[in-house]
Amino acid sequence: MRPLSVNSLNPAILNVQYAVRGELAIKAEEHRNSLKQPNHGLPFNKVISSNIGNPQQKGLDQPPITFTRQVAALMEYPALAELAPNAFPQDVIARAKELYEEIGSIGAYSHSQGVPLIRQSVANFIAERDGYPSDPAHIFLTGGASAGVSLLISMLISSPNSGILIPIPQYPLYTATLAQHHGTAVPYHLDESSDWSTSVAEIEAALEKAKKDGIETKALVIINPGNPTGALLDEATQEKLIHLCEKHSLVLLADEVYQTNLHHPDTHPFTSFKKLVCKLNSPIALVSFHSISKGVSGECGRRGGYFECTNISDEIMALIYKMVSVGLCPPLSGQIGVDTMVRPPKPGDESYALWKQETDTTHKVLAQRTQVMAERLNKLPGVSCVDSPGALYLYPKIDLSDKAIAAAKKAGKEPDAFYALALLDQTGICVVPGSGFGQKQGEFHYRLTCLCPGVEEYVGALEKFHLDFSKKY
Amino acid sequence: MRPLSVNSLNPAILNVQYAVRGELAIKAEEHRNSLKQPNHGLPFNKVISSNIGNPQQKGLDQPPITFTRQVAALMEYPALAELAPNAFPQDVIARAKELYEEIGSIGAYSHSQGVPLIRQSVANFIAERDGYPSDPAHIFLTGGASAGVSLLISMLISSPNSGILIPIPQYPLYTATLAQHHGTAVPYHLDESSDWSTSVAEIEAALEKAKKDGIETKALVIINPGNPTGALLDEATQEKLIHLCEKHSLVLLADEVYQTNLHHPDTHPFTSFKKLVCKLNSPIALVSFHSISKGVSGECGRRGGYFECTNISDEIMALIYKMVSVGLCPPLSGQIGVDTMVRPPKPGDESYALWKQETDTTHKVLAQRTQVMAERLNKLPGVSCVDSPGALYLYPKIDLSDKAIAAAKKAGKEPDAFYALALLDQTGICVVPGSGFGQKQGEFHYRLTCLCPGVEEYVGALEKFHLDFSKKY
Structure with missing residues (x-):
């Protein structure tokens, strides 16, 4: 043989x-x-x-956030609420109870799109962050942002001539996934001389070159805050990028996993693309990715995250659902992590002081x-x-x-x-x-x-x- | 637009x-x-x-196995060992301590192939099950068996003419993954009239037909115990299937996720393909899949499993490693679940009676x-x-x-x-x-x-x- x-x-x-x-x-x-x-x-x-x-x-x-881990421990072994009642603050016990009533055992598969209650928590978080509504039906919980990025890229690449605009420098998940799915990376350079800024003219030039090379460019990847650069986009640039996507019918893949890693939030705040797409009432197809692996959560090992679809047809969302259903469901420990990230303790809750x-x-x-x-x-x-x-x-x-x-x-x-x-x-x-x-x-x-x-x-x-x-x- | x-x-x-x-x-x-x-x-x-x-x-x-959940709860919140010492048996505390010393926080990414200690536990389990050695370097922990199956199929399909032999009836993960990766399913029928038995002649006929259709058949999928049929292969048939793989240079993909779901183990025992490949000293490339989702574990929501590679070159295993590294690592909660599945309490351990x-x-x-x-x-x-x-x-x-x-x-x-x-x-x-x-x-x-x-x-x-x-x- x-x-x-x-x-x-x-x-x-x-x-x-x-x-x-x-x-x-x-x-x-x-x-x-x-x-x-x-x-x-x-x-x-x-x-x-x-x-x-x-x-x-x-x-x-x-260190891990104690609130997250306490809720997770109670979900693993619900009897602890009675075996060790003094080991858990009341708001932790209440959260775990609420999640348990919805989910049941975390040893069971959930809905392939993620636990409905947790998707509702994500939608509430987004609505509060942006001041625009968010629909849990448009949210998919994932095993980390990477799983979602990989799925979306695999769905968008319809032939080896399909291209996706990738920043240079980039997080190599993008080129790796494009290579795996026989797609073409269309690189555009960030400008190191101006703090790694993103230039619409540079992207237009990359699009023009791709077109000459016979590439049909289908999407634009923006990593904001940047990886590896740490750069933050200002809203004026983001609005120009949205108009660029409108002009060229590009899907915007917004990798926003570092959205809470802000070192100078007063001078360098984060604005989501979702907010600006809503504000401009733009028709562009937007997929926004977030994760529990970064930020102050840092829960990489749980494998949790989500993506939100904006201006994506129900027919395409049904296809996304079908594809995620083959993988059954995202890990429940990651989904629990998403819930505690987007719904942390509030002032007045027993856990708030420690969380803060x-x-x-x-x-x-x-x-x-x-x-x-x-x-x-x-x-x-x-x-x-x-x-x-x-x-x-x-x-x-x-x-x-x-x-x-x-x-x-x-x-x-x-x-x-x-x-x-x-x-x-x-x-x-x-x-x-x-x-x-x-x-x-x-x-x-x-x-x-x-x-x-x-x-x-x-x-x-x-x-x-x-x-x-x-x-x- | x-x-x-x-x-x-x-x-x-x-x-x-x-x-x-x-x-x-x-x-x-x-x-x-x-x-x-x-x-x-x-x-x-x-x-x-x-x-x-x-x-x-x-x-x-x-119900979930208490031992598994107790270990998992301590990994989520290690302080519980001191906050609630009476809530946990001594062997649970010892296991969690051992895992914590190896892993550290379960909020960290692990080695992409899985935590080395847990891969060693899997290798010990396989060696004890089969009576032949197993090497942790040949084991990849995964987010459930599906993730591993999907990866292997995506690597084996090199053109739309690449085929993989699939039992009919089959678990639809196989045809779904083949469709996604532009491969061709080569169906062979199980025989309902003889308790859904697998026939080598039927597979030979399917191979012959595929060859006439211009399909290069690269692998044989066997699901044992069967899904959806529940059938169990006997060793004589398994040996014939190994010889068939030798004859046609087929990779054997052995889906053995139901290996402990045996209703009559005395008359219908399970034998792994790994054991028989070792016994026959066969050179066939074998990938064996197992999962924590089925059996008495039933921990679907954790997303845990593994595959073992037999007679796969180091060069190809390096490629598998590269591909899994893009997805960073399997969920730690699933990896912990694999450890407790393959290393349950032993007679004499405090948890043994309850586990039994x-x-x-x-x-x-x-x-x-x-x-x-x-x-x-x-x-x-x-x-x-x-x-x-x-x-x-x-x-x-x-x-x-x-x-x-x-x-x-x-x-x-x-x-x-x-x-x-x-x-x-x-x-x-x-x-x-x-x-x-x-x-x-x-x-x-x-x-x-x-x-x-x-x-x-x-x-x-x-x-x-x-x-x-x-x-x-």
């Missing part, structure tokens, strides 16, 4: 790239295993996974750390870094010498990957090279998260490495 | 069919909502969802109910039903008169869907018509679960409906 070979597999799979968990992350895992040996010979004592926005991972300091303290601390720590890290990175020779007003990341630009580029070439690596691998091998800090997100030809970046405690030690190691590397190359 | 239209979407989506949550299930949901109104006018007081193997759903009586009692009861109730239901269905005129030795379902054949078929045609329905819709409208019992699973031309079936308590009331309603329907048509 012939053994199963790579050549016999779906060729699209080979084109999928996902750097966030790619070569660097795999090597970091190897180092982590080596560190368990007594004589590991590595020049560091711990691996710091700055490659991924995973706020609750070991060694980081974003926990969320305030997380916001404050992240904002301070982002600022300090950006300042110190910007002081390094050959490094410049936009001080991002949102999300969880910095995306510094690094100048690499011809000598470094030649050494990278000799090692068979992209220059920024060569830099990031050296950083990992010498400090245990795992970042993602800019080539994984996209950058202009001849430019080099890396993305690192601002989630790591001990800024002094962490940024100190980054600085020392950069100076050593610059000296060597 | 042009609004988004169905015609502009991926045409493959339109071909996806998933009857388990299709027309019948949607109508059942509508009835459930109507029942909340005071004057609903429906001739029943509750909807019974017999369309889906969802043991813990409201109104059914399979709970699992024994679930096995016993399901076996008895299946037998009673099969007996009573077989007594009805025009109904015949194989008394299945495994899984959660019965798949009775129903004779429909020409008059009934004509009435169905007039209503624009498949005859068995017409029957099932009438059943739903008159009794509130939701089943899935055989046309959703596949059946021979001119034959009609439906699938119903054996999970519903109150056999007398439930089967009584089925009987009365059938007799009324037969009288009318």
